[in-house]
Amino acid sequence: MLCHYGYEDGSGFYYIRIDTDKCCTCAEKPCVQACPAGLFAVCLDDYDEEVVEIREEARNRLKERCTVCKNRENAGQSPRCVQACPFDALQHTW
Amino acid sequence: MAEEFWRWSETSWRNPDLEGWQKGTLTAGVDIGSTSTQAVLLSDKRLVAYASIRTGANSKDSAHNAMRKVFDLTGLRQEDIAFTVGTGYGRVNVPFADKTITEITCHAKGAHYIYGSTVRTILDMGGQDCKAIHCDETGRVVSFMMNDKCAAGTGRGMEVIADLLGVPIEEIGERSLQVEKDPPPITSQCVVFAKTEVGHLMREGWTKEQVLAAYCEAMAERVARLLRQNEMVEDFAITGGIAKNIGVVKRIERLMHVKALQSDYDSQIAGALGGAVLGYDLLQRRKKRARKTE
Known part of the structure; x- marks a missing residue:
């Protein structure tokens, strides 16, 4: 399943996409540790698969919470979560 | 009192084809949304009754009220229900739920029930x-x-x-x-x-x-x-x-x-309906597993 966590407001589309079909095969979930803002949490989804999700309190604040990594992106490096994911399951839409 | 133009009407419905019906496995779905709360009752996945009301200040009361409406329509009681699924934004506030499922999963299942497998x-x-x-x-x-x-x-x-x-x-x-x-x-x-x-x-x-x-x-x-x-x-x-x-x-x-796609069902019940369907499926899986281990 492709889960898009985030929002759209007047300034743009801010979503983190998690491909849970890939994510559930990952035992380590290194993204949880890698994220400097601590956005990720491991959960059991509705289909009983162990996946990561974006914490509820952060879902509507991604634009601010991801600033550190957006600065990295400007320097040509991908966000830390995307870099840490061994299964290419994470993507930012902005 | 000033007229309130925003006030949409609450609805409830009982399946008229079920006069003198045989009760099957009864499952319920309760969807507590930010604005409205729905309760749907199924018997062996057949729609028995539903109610859609405004969510008040207290989500727990809304869950009880919606369910009570369904019970009033059918003459059933909480003890008759084999499995209840709570869903929606206020799903943790359904005190009598056996399981909570996110509204996204429930809506997909509910729409699949209402509109068929082509949706x-x-x-x-x-x-x-x-x-x-x-x-x-x-x-x-x-x-x-x-x-x-x-x-x-x-x-x-x-x-x-x-x-x-x-x-x-x-x-x-x-x-x-x-x-x-x-x-x-x-x-x-x-x-x-x-x-x-x-x-x-x-x-x-x-x-x-x-x-x-x-x-x-x-x-x-x-x-x-x-x-x-x-x-x-x-x-x-x-x-x-x-x-x-x-x-x-x-x-x-x-x-x-x-x-x-068009439907005769109330479009607002999809989440609660999906919950009741998923509840039924879950119950069947559990029964199957229990039979296997016997």
């Missing part, structure tokens, strides 16, 4: 959020994208405009179509600013119908963006309260070049 894209337009869901032929979610950051593109936004213009919310859709030519959409994303913009347009001499058309168009454009970002595959269906607003539905259809 692939579901747009749920709720009271305070909006979700685009893409599902497979079994009603399992393939992808979803939701927006609950602001009230634009939701039922609450429509309620605000209904009150502002003094047009009963049920009439907005029809009246928004009574314009010769669609005016340009409201430009403000935010409902609070949209109110200011509407006030300005009224002073400029726009008719209520023109303003409603502009607002419905703005809402349609906003959710169309969400649909395009997620994935738009036919067949397409709209659930939630705004599905009853023909002005928004027609404009989404035009923007997306699709036709939305």
Whole structure:
């Protein structure tokens, strides 16, 4: 399943996409540790698969919470979560 | 008391084909939304009754009240229900739920039940959020994208405009179509600013119908963006309260070049209905497992 966590407001589309079909095969979930803002949490989804999700309190604040990594992106490096994911399951839409 | 134009009517329904019916396995779904609460009762996956009420200040009371309505219609009691699923934004507040499931999974399953296995894209337009869901032929979610950051593109936004213009919310859709030519959409994303913009347009001499058309168009454009970002595959269906607003539905259809599937069911029950279906499936799986281990 492709889960898009985030929002759209007047300034743009801010979503983190998690491909849970890939994510559930990952035992380590290194993204949880890698994220400097601590956005990720491991959960059991509705289909009983162990996946990561974006914490509820952060879902509507991604634009601010991801600033550190957006600065990295400007320097040509991908966000830390995307870099840490061994299964290419994470993507930012902005 | 001042007239409240935003107040949509609560509904309840009992299946008339079930006179003298044989009770099967009864499962229930309770969907506590930000604005409305629904309870749906199924007997062996056949729809028995449902109720849709406004969510009050207390979600637990709303869950009880919706369920009580269903019990009043059917003469059943809580003890008769084999499994209850709580869903929606207030799902943790269903005290009698055996399991909670997110509304996204439930809406996909509910739409699959209502519209059949050909439905692939579901747009749920709720009271305070909006979700685009893409599902497979079994009603399992393939992808979803939701927006609950602001009230634009939701039922609450429509309620605000209904009150502002003094047009009963049920009439907005029809009246928004009574314009010769669609005016340009409201430009403000935010409902609070949209109110200011509407006030300005009224002073400029726009008719209520023109303003409603502009607002419905703005809402349609906003959710169309969400649909395009997620994935738009036919067949397409709209659930939630705004599905009853023909002005928004027609404009989404035009923007997306699709036709939305029609149904006799109340579009607001999809989440609770999906919950009850998933509850039944879960119960069957458990029974099967128990039989295997015997």
